[in-house]
Amino acid sequence: MSKWLRKTLSVLTAGLCMAGAVNIPSVIPVSQVSAADYSYKGEKDGYYYEIWNMNSQGEVNYENTENNGFTFSWDNNEDSFALKGDCFGNNQIYASQIKEYNVTYDADVNYNGGSGYTGVYGWMTHDSNQMDYYIIDSWGSWRPHGDEHLGSFESNGITYDLYKQVRMGLGCFDMTVNLWNATYYSVARENLAENIDETCNIKNTINVADHFKAFEEAGLKLGYVYDAGFIVEGYRSSGNAKVNSLEIKKEFTEDTNFGPSFTNPKHDPVEPDVYGRTVYVDFENDEKRAGAGDESCTASYETDHSVSGERSMFISAEGDNARSFKYEIDPYDFNEKDMFGGLEIYNSSDDEAKFVFEISRVDGTGKEYKYSRYTKDITPGHWSAMDQLSFLINNEPFTRFYITVTPVEPVDFYVDNLYICGQQEFSRYVNSYNSTVRGDMNRDDAVDMFDVIALRRELLDVKELVIDPIHDVNGDYKLNIGDLVLLTRFVLGQEDTIPEPEVKGKYYFGNFNEDIDGVSYSVVPSYEDTGNVKTIVREDGTCMSQWDVKNYFQLSKTQIVDGAEDLRVRYSGKVKVSDNDSYNNVSMSTTYVFDNDGNTFTVFVSDGADEEDKLRWNSDRNDMKLVEIGGIEFYTDKNEDLDADVFTDNSLWLFTKDSLIDSDKLCSFEREIDFAEILKYAGKENFRPHEVSFSAEAKNSSGYIDFSEITLSGSSEE
Numbered sequence: 001m002s003k004w005l006r007k008t009l010s011v012l013t014a015g016l017c018m019a020g021a022v023n024i025p026s027v028i029p030v031s032q033v034s035a036a037d038y039s040y041k042g043e044k045d046g047y048y049y050e051i052w053n054m055n056s057q058g059e060v061n062y063e064n065t066e067n068n069g070f071t072f073s074w075d076n077n078e079d080s081f082a083l084k085g086d087c088f089g090n091n092q093i094y095a096s097q098i099k100e101y102n103v104t105y106d107a108d109v110n111y112n113g114g115s116g117y118t119g120v121y122g123w124m125t126h127d128s129n130q131m132d133y134y135i136i137d138s139w140g141s142w143r144p145h146g147d148e149h150l151g152s153f154e155s156n157g158i159t160y161d162l163y164k165q166v167r168m169g170l171g172c173f174d175m176t177v178n179l180w181n182a183t184y185y186s187v188a189r190e191n192l193a194e195n196i197d198e199t200c201n202i203k204n205t206i207n208v209a210d211h212f213k214a215f216e217e218a219g220l221k222l223g224y225v226y227d228a229g230f231i232v233e234g235y236r237s238s239g240n241a242k243v244n245s246l247e248i249k250k251e252f253t254e255d256t257n258f259g260p261s262f263t264n265p266k267h268d269p270v271e272p273d274v275y276g277r278t279v280y281v282d283f284e285n286d287e288k289r290a291g292a293g294d295e296s297c298t299a300s301y302e303t304d305h306s307v308s309g310e311r312s313m314f315i316s317a318e319g320d321n322a323r324s325f326k327y328e329i330d331p332y333d334f335n336e337k338d339m340f341g342g343l344e345i346y347n348s349s350d351d352e353a354k355f356v357f358e359i360s361r362v363d364g365t366g367k368e369y370k371y372s373r374y375t376k377d378i379t380p381g382h383w384s385a386m387d388q389l390s391f392l393i394n395n396e397p398f399t400r401f402y403i404t405v406t407p408v409e410p411v412d413f414y415v416d417n418l419y420i421c422g423q424q425e426f427s428r429y430v431n432s433y434n435s436t437v438r439g440d441m442n443r444d445d446a447v448d449m450f451d452v453i454a455l456r457r458e459l460l461d462v463k464e465l466v467i468d469p470i471h472d473v474n475g476d477y478k479l480n481i482g483d484l485v486l487l488t489r490f491v492l493g494q495e496d497t498i499p500e501p502e503v504k505g506k507y508y509f510g511n512f513n514e515d516i517d518g519v520s521y522s523v524v525p526s527y528e529d530t531g532n533v534k535t536i537v538r539e540d541g542t543c544m545s546q547w548d549v550k551n552y553f554q555l556s557k558t559q560i561v562d563g564a565e566d567l568r569v570r571y572s573g574k575v576k577v578s579d580n581d582s583y584n585n586v587s588m589s590t591t592y593v594f595d596n597d598g599n600t601f602t603v604f605v606s607d608g609a610d611e612e613d614k615l616r617w618n619s620d621r622n623d624m625k626l627v628e629i630g631g632i633e634f635y636t637d638k639n640e641d642l643d644a645d646v647f648t649d650n651s652l653w654l655f656t657k658d659s660l661i662d663s664d665k666l667c668s669f670e671r672e673i674d675f676a677e678i679l680k681y682a683g684k685e686n687f688r689p690h691e692v693s694f695s696a697e698a699k700n701s702s703g704y705i706d707f708s709e710i711t712l713s714g715s716s717e718e
Helices: 006-014 208-217 422-429 449-459 481-491 675-682
Strands: 027-030 039-044 046-055 057-063 070-075 079-087 100-109 115-126 128-138 148-153 159-168 178-188 200-207 224-235 237-254 280-283 290-292 298-302 312-316 323-327 338-347 352-363 368-378 382-391 400-407 411-423 505-507 513-517 519-524 533-538 543-560 567-579 586-596 597-606 624-629 632-637 651-656 667-676 688-711
Touching: 027 323, 046 057, 046 070, 046 224, 057 079, 070 079, 070 323, 079 115, 079 237, 100 115, 100 208, 115 159, 115 200, 128 200, 128 208, 148 208, 159 208, 178 567, 208 400, 224 237, 323 411, 323 651, 338 352, 338 422, 352 382, 368 382, 368 533, 382 449, 400 411, 411 422, 422 505, 513 533, 533 586, 567 586, 567 675, 586 667, 586 675, 597 675, 624 675, 651 675, 667 675
Parallel strands: 128 178, 597 651
Antiparallel strands: 027 057, 039 046, 046 079, 057 070, 070 237, 079 224, 100 200, 100 237, 115 128, 115 224, 148 159, 159 178, 280 411, 290 298, 290 323, 298 312, 312 411, 323 400, 338 382, 338 411, 352 368, 352 400, 505 533, 513 519, 519 543, 533 543, 543 688, 567 667, 567 688, 586 597, 586 688, 624 632, 632 651
């Protein structure tokens, strides 16, 4: 009887396997006291044990005994088991790494004529999917089996039949996602229990590795083994068992003992360099992981062009044959999954060419998947960076990951200075970046004319605002002409120093949520699409973000304002988004929560909302009315015409009539909203401020927004 779903829910919410001994009674009774599953885990003399009782139905009793044994009884239960063996934890031991796992047992079992079984049980994971497995030697009134019979094999003189049962269910470590789940059965053809309605003795040695190998040969997917042990289980019955002795002998190997070998042997992560780079390839030495990405082209080390050192890698081919560069990533080099990387490209043709940066994932069958696709138009005759690109890498034992760079048109090109780092490592490096090395573009620990040349090269590709703390010189965290002017003056001796930034800031990559001096900042981008998100939060409370190809992006700032007297919210800055035909891509909104003796009143003010948002409860614009509050015209719902279940007296929605933002132009915006006037309009003057949140939201776009002011509240009462 497979019970992966109920067991997963109860066991995982109870916590992972315990470390060390636990103080518990020698006998553990569990009565029917609640509808929740009962689960208990512990350790005794080096053996992990677990007791589980579905819905706490009936009663179970467990006791550890000598010779690593235990007693277990169940009475009028739904489904219960006792297991003793090992808990390996998550992603530690792959099934084919188990060379030997011999479970030798001597047990006296009485099924009382009901349904129950003994043998070995555990579960494993692969790509977040869960596979329970049973190796069953004896059973009561019902012989376990799955939906699909997959043949048979012999182990230790016993013939076992193999079965599989597949269901969809919750992911074992992310229970918000429906994933593939299965139960594998290896069931002795002859029952080792000679009598099922009285006590009988059962003895055997089960080599779990034999059964895993048989599963694999039958085409069943294996994974990382979470736990394994001898099990006594009863289903809708009563019975008891006494395990007189239990001994487990085990041997694991670094590589696999059957089936395919690991693509990348597991090893300790590589220590990042001083620039936060875990991988850095300058092609001064031969690099076995880098080369041509297509059979029709060649890769060679050349000295004609280079960014650093004397060599780069040249990708070339004859005629219209495809060109591609490929670098194989070792996932075990990193201690995180979210990666950040890039490289320099020299287009050796006479025309501008579009280059594509992608991550290729090749599974154990050789099937290739591509994701995290970035493109850039690169002009000929100079080096150009495809830089600070984000992608995800998992430690999958039989999968290869590659960086591939391919020109859309068949042009020869050079690559240099490839790097990969974890996003957290990169953020730590950037945020600890010493101001004395600002301006060192080529990272040779000197600021000179070579850095001016490198920065000029970067600026050739900059068409819009780019958040770039690496190439920033003037302290505004952006890459622009001001950086080149200051760096040139410094190198020529016209400036004595590169000054400190007027306002210091902290760099964030991707999504984040952090409390800074009592103010909460967060960025939430969508993950179903690719693209970078970069944010700077300055010490004065202002911030700026840049996003690339996002279905959804939101930047928020929230703070508690209990006791505030000035209820004005002010924001100003600049914004630019890509054109998207149907509506403005960016809106800004303020949510102010007021309180009066535990009663709340929430005001939502949206600036630049699209028509769908404004008419969320209405059929057309005529269902809304236009009001003027504090000198600003707002659309709001005709509350008297709305259903009672839609409108309540504890909220007010306001939409500015005129948007500050044009979707495809660089726009300056400035707005001040007086929430004291809004409270008067709503007749809520007796409510006091509690919390205010401001957010900028973008849909289906690329763009950036730079706030020169975000003031959420004035002075507070002493």
